[in-house]
Amino acid sequence: MNKSYIVENIRxxxxxxxxxxxxxFHFARTDTGLNYGEYEYDIVANxxxxxxxxxxxxxxxxxxxxxxxxxxxxxxxxxxxxxDRDYSEIKERIIKADPRLEEIVEENxxxxxxxxxxxxxxxxxxxxxxxxxxxIKQIVKNLSxxxxxxxxxxxxxxxxxxxxxxxxxxxxLYIATEDEVRASKCGFRAPYIKDAAEKVFSGEISYKExxxxxxxKAKEKLxxxxxxxxxVANCVLLFGLGRREAFPVDVWMKRICEEMxxxxxxxxxxxxxxxxxxxxxxAGYAQQYLFIYGQKHKIGTK
DNA sequence: GACCAGGGTAACT
DNA sequence: AGTTACCATGGT
Numbered sequence: 119m120n121k122s123y124i125v126e127n128i129r130x131x132x133x134x135x136x137x138x139x140x141x142x143f144h145f146a147r148t149d150t151g152l153n154y155g156e157y158e159y160d161i162v163a164n165x166x167x168x169x170x171x172x173x174x175x176x177x178x179x180x181x182x183x184x185x186x187x188x189x190x191x192x193x194x195x196x197x198x199x200x201x202d203r204d205y206s207e208i209k210e211r212i213i214k215a216d217p218r219l220e221e222i223v224e225e226n227x228x229x230x231x232x233x234x235x236x237x238x239x240x241x242x243x244x245x246x247x248x249x250x251x252x253x254i255k256q257i258v259k260n261l262s263x264x265x266x267x268x269x270x271x272x273x274x275x276x277x278x279x280x281x282x283x284x285x286x287x288x289x290x291l292y293i294a295t296e297d298e299v300r301a302s303k304c305g306f307r308a309p310y311i312k313d314a315a316e317k318v319f320s321g322e323i324s325y326k327e328x329x330x331x332x333x334x335k336a337k338e339k340l341x342x343x344x345x346x347x348x349x350v351a352n353c354v355l356l357f358g359l360g361r362r363e364a365f366p367v368d369v370w371m372k373r374i375c376e377e378m379x380x381x382x383x384x385x386x387x388x389x390x391x392x393x394x395x396x397x398x399x400x401a402g403y404a405q406q407y408l409f410i411y412g413q414k415h416k417i418g419t420k
Numbered sequence: 421g422a423c424c425a426g427g428g429t430a431a432c433t
Numbered sequence: 434a435g436t437t438a439c440c441a442t443g444g445t
Contacts, residue, residue, distance in 0.1 A: 140426055247427035253443065254426080305441025310428085347428050368426035385435095409426075 121275065123186045129178040130205035132228020133157045133170065139410040140251050141357050142232055143242050143258045144285060148278035160279040162262070164194050164235060167269065169276040179228075184276040200230040211400050212407065218378070219404070222411040231406055232357060236325040237318055238285045239358030240340075243350045244310050258285065260302035265290050291315035310345025317343055325359070333361045348386070356402040365393040365401040373418030374408050 134157055137145055142163070149158035155174040160167065169184035183191055196202060209227070213220045241261075246254050259281070266283035267290075291299065292315040300308040317323040323343065328336045333355060340351040352366035367375075367386040375389045376382065397404040411417070 243426080244428095246425095248425055248440080249427090249442080250425045250444075256443090300441090303442060306428095306439090307441080345428065349427060353426075366426070369424090370426060413426095 121185065121187055123183045123188050123191045125181045125183070125191070125201075127175050127177040127179075128181055128201065130209075130227055131172075131179055131181070131199070131201070131230060133159055133172045135226050135228035135410060136199065136230045136232065137161070139226075139229065139406060139413070141406065142234060143251070143255045144238070144262065144281070145255075146279035146281070158278070160277055160281060162281050162284060163238070164198060165284050166190070166194070167274050167277055167281065168195065169278065185274055197233050200233055203230075205230070208400060208403050212397060212404050215397050215400070215404070219407065223407050226407055226410045226414075229403075229406060229410060231362065231403060233360060234357050235285070236328070236354070236358040237288050240314055240318070240343075240346075240354050241285075241291070241311055243353040243357075244314055244343075244345050245304055245307055246353070247307065247345070247350065257302050257304050261286060261291075261299070261304070264301055265294050265298065288315050288318040292319040307345060310343070313344040314346070328359060333363060336361070337364075348390070352390075356405075362402040363394060363399045365390050365397070365405045367393075370409055370412045370417070371405060374412040377418060378408075 137147075137159060142161075144163060145159050145161040147157070147159050148169070149156060149171075157172040158170070160169050167185055171182040171184070173180045173182070183195060186195065209223050212223055242254065242258055245257050249257070262281070262283040262285050265286040267287075268283045271277055271282060286294075291311060296308050296312055299311050304311060323339060328339060331339065336359060337351045337355060340346050340354055341348070346354075349366050349368055352364040355361040355364040356366060367389045372384070372386055372389060375393070376384055379392065380389075393401050393404065
């Protein structure tokens with residue numbers, strides 16, 4: 119009995135923009151690319167396997183959620199994909215802050231900032247340091263396969279990719295030895311992952327507590343984890359704690375902003391402060407439009 | 421083989 | 434407070 123849930127006419131949404139922009143890593147594209155306007159992905163998140171398909175509709179896109187009942191869409195996926203938010207206003211505010219971004223925003227108008235699980239986001243972005251996106255995805259997959267809870271693929275109506283386990287919990291990573299973590303090919307990040315798992319499993323750091331703090335205080339707390347610096351903390355704030363004013367500055371953002379705004383080599387801290395001053399509570403969205411644009415056009419890499 | 425990747429740490433000035 | 438080598442691993 120195949121269960122699926124369909125949502126019609128969603129504006130400002132495109133799966134490729136949402137998923138292929140370096141904000142999440144536990145997914146795979148599964149369509150052939152042969153049918154115009156159709157996209158399909160498997161996503162492992164929220165202790166669930168989602169097979170999702172996007173098709174053109176009269177106003178925006180149609181999304182078909184496989185393996186999904188209505189209540190799961192209402193309580194989980196709607197929030198995960200940030201579908202309650204009006205992105206037309208967000209785009210307006212960003213373009214108003216810098217009219218030069220109009221083309222970039224329109225070019226990537228299907229972007230949404232996901233509301234992801236806090237712990238998975240934390241570990242994923244610890245892994246991300248000094249790694250390219252395809253490798254981050256591979257390590258997340260390895261870590262899940264080795265230490266996460268396996269799911270029974272025969273119980274899933276639709277799964278086109280090779281995923282077979284959920285992302286490990288804080289407890290699972292806490293119990294695992296450093297060598298077991300290292301087997302995921304995360305290299306020198308293994309002790310960082312262990313420290314994060316310990317701090318979360320022990321309750322020293324918790325989503326509940328962080329969500330009550332100011333963004334600055336939460337960032338400070340996150341940075342007490344070994345292996346979490348300014349950039350990783352900002353990613354966790356933006357993607358895992360809903361702090362849309364966070365503006366992570368990585369090698370890409372540094373290059374892009376230097377090209378667009380500064381013209382000379384500029385410290386990351388200065389770029390972050392500049393962006394917050396310019397975009398305020400919309401800085402995180404601006405960052406992500408800029409990031410996806412920079413990747414697409416390989417800004418600064420020649 | 422050198423260099424780089426959605427960086428951070430420790431050990432230096 | 435601001436630099437710099439080094440950190441595993443895989444790709445170009």
